[in-house]
Amino acid sequence: MTFPADLKYTKDHEWIRLESADVAVVGITDFAQKELGDIVYVDISTVGETVAEGEVFGSVEAVKTVSDLFIPMTGEVLEVNDQLDAAPELVNNDPYGNGWMVKIKVSNPEDINKLLSVEAYQELIGE
């Protein structure tokens, strides 16, 4: 499993990366996709909504399970990765790249420092 050092992580197994001053990309970690198994549907219907930190912005469905997706930082959901509709397996194959889930406009970009570093996340999952 890989965990890029330039990302921030949450205890709910999402990652976030600031692309610009206040736009961030969010996905789930390699650990999360591996635990879930084959992902068959990513259901996100919060585009245009502002979602508070820790609130649900969508669901990810594996063969056997459905899991909520929690937003790592308060922000407006700008865009969903629409490639996932036809190819949800991108989340399994490339969780930090083509398997990204949403872009958000972050309300308080400085809050990113409150999230977990790669070291803290790896410790959390016992890696």
Add this chain to the structure above:
Amino acid sequence: MSETLLHVPLEHIHQQLGAKMVPFAGFLMPVRYSSDLEEHHCVRNGVGVFDVSHMGEFIIKGPKALDLIQRVSANDASALFNGKIQYSYLPNATGGVVDDLLVYQIDAEEYLLVVNASNIEKDWNWIASHNTEGATMENISDRLCLLAVQGPQASATLQKLTEIDLAAMDYYTFKTGVVAGINDVIVSATGYTGAGGFEIYVWNKDAEAMWNAIFEAGAEFDIKPVGLGARDTLRLEMGYCLYGNDIDDTTSPLEAGLGWVTKFTKNFVNSEALLQQKQIGLANKLVAFELIDRGIPRGHYEICDADGGVIGHVTSGTQSPTLGKGIGLGYVPTAQSKVGSEVFIKVRDRLLKAQIIKLPFVKPGV
């Protein structure tokens, strides 16, 4: 989980293969080795092997064996002959189902019952409580492994290992013989996948040798180990009931669609009440539905009418790997159970359109 998990004899093999092991029915079981979807397609299109050694096996023997089975089982075991298998269930006294099971006739005075792992103790106690005429009962669950070899290439794989003419075996029959040089093996033309194949009952001491022989024989067909994840999607594509999901101690077997294995030509536990229920008419029915809207039904989701009124609940649901759409089973009032009817599944506050269909979802390859 506070209780100690039980272990199947081949657990070390599953761990060597990198399986994700999860608690299931009191056992630590392989849920997947690599990918649920790959394993599913491997069984539909080739051949895969499930270790389902958690299942329970009882031997019922003696001159009163058939009487006991006839009393506790709803199907008519007198229709069996040596080497024949029957699907049935154990009704309880209050209108529900103790378990569903397979009944194997070894001979007129010896039967093998195969029951769900989660119900071994409950079934044993239930059957024993009805054993008033002194049939001999033996629980061999801990001594026996069960390997389900399933898929269109299952027969070609196993035929390399045995003199038993597999092609000549009818569905729901079995033979006892030598497989892979191992004596006293039961080869059963059964399964829970609709993909065709066999189930192999082998004593614990021979199980590893059997596993290895099957994988060697199946190598040319790209045989793979398959976990419980794919087992569930495969059975649901056929619409087979799963005890604990679709049937349980409180569900009516008739509403669950088990009328075809309920034989009122004999007396059995609760048969009078069930017959009365049949004559009055069933309030609800277990139906199969396919989602028209994009989404995945899951157990306990609500089934609604077009106005959002709750009419029932989903008991099993998934996305069919073969069809690529949401499929499920659930109970609805009989008046709303007609094939072709539109219903709605409530998925996270949205009502997704679905249609009641006739089973199976996927045509079996048996």
